[in-house]
Amino acid sequence: MPELLRIESLSAGYGEAVVLHDVSLALGEGQTLALLGRNGTGKTTLMNTIAGATRQHAGTITLGGVALHKLAPHQRAAAGIGWVPQERNIFRSLTVHENLTAVARAGKWTPDGVYAMFPRLAERKTNLGTQLSGGEQQMLAVGRALVVNPKLLLLDEPLEGLAPIIVEELLAAIRRITREEGLSAIIVEQHPQAVLAISDEAVVLDRGTVVHASSAQALSAQPEVLERLLGVSR
Numbered sequence: 001m002p003e004l005l006r007i008e009s010l011s012a013g014y015g016e017a018v019v020l021h022d023v024s025l026a027l028g029e030g031q032t033l034a035l036l037g038r039n040g041t042g043k044t045t046l047m048n049t050i051a052g053a054t055r056q057h058a059g060t061i062t063l064g065g066v067a068l069h070k071l072a073p074h075q076r077a078a079a080g081i082g083w084v085p086q087e088r089n090i091f092r093s094l095t096v097h098e099n100l101t102a103v104a105r106a107g108k109w110t111p112d113g114v115y116a117m118f119p120r121l122a123e124r125k126t127n128l129g130t131q132l133s134g135g136e137q138q139m140l141a142v143g144r145a146l147v148v149n150p151k152l153l154l155l156d157e158p159l160e161g162l163a164p165i166i167v168e169e170l171l172a173a174i175r176r177i178t179r180e181e182g183l184s185a186i187i188v189e190q191h192p193q194a195v196l197a198i199s200d201e202a203v204v205l206d207r208g209t210v211v212h213a214s215s216a217q218a219l220s221a222q223p224e225v226l227e228r229l230l231g232v233s234r
């Protein structure tokens with residue numbers, strides 16, 4: 001399969017502080033990567049760096065042959081990065097529908113497609129962002145990234161703090177978006193198994209470096225590695 005993303009020898013952080021050291025990874029078109037690691041190991045920093053929101057000290061990031069690291073954040077969105085940050089950046093003072101139409105760009109994903117994926121959002125079309133539950137806000141954040149019609153979706157802890165029933169709903173939608181619709185994605189999670197089950201590749205970070213890279217299936221089948229690197233046994 002053709003390569004979509006390639007990161008080589010990446011170092012990045014905040015100001016003078018370097019958080020990521022010599023990170024390299026690659027992802028093929030239509031593939032999903034689970035980005036795992038304990039608290040504070042640099043997962044969010046790597047997502048932010050791909051999106052252009054940190055200070056990059058060294059290395060390259062290429063998306064479909066385009067040198068992303070040379071672009072400003074808004075240019076990276078135009079180049080195909082759909083970023084759903086940890087803090088779910090929706091417009092709280094706009095309605096659900098306005099949130100989607102404000103950023104939509106021509107392509108396969110439309111607001112109606114998002115409503116079909118998330119029927120809860122269809123019911124709340126005219127509600128303001130402030131009136132949504134945490135789960136609905138997360139669905140809207142994912143929907144906003146989809147209607148930009150990205151090449152690569154970055155999902156930073158999309159399941160964090162949500163009720164179990166909402167976690168199931170979101171996971172099913174993410175599985176459909178990645179497995180059935182074939183959109184490439186990087187998913188950050190602290191709890192690995194649910195995400196490994198819907199991913200092709202797995203990378204584990206520790207202290208800002210890659211300490212494990214394999215297929216998601218291979219990592220799932222290694223409880224001793226999960227225990228050692230993530231402190232979970234399954």
Ligand SMILES: Nc1ncnc2c1ncn2[C@@H]1O[C@H](COP(=O)(O)OP(=O)(O)OP(=O)(O)O)[C@@H](O)[C@H]1O
Nearest residue numbers: 014017019037038039040041042043044045046190
């Ligand atoms: N805005 C910032 N300025 C300075 N240092 C930061 C900033 N954000 C994060 N860091 C530091 O970078 C390191 C990696 O943090 P990061 O949030 O990337 O880890 P993480 O693996 O995503 O953790 P978590 O699972 O807790 O979100 C930590 O030591 C953190 O203190």
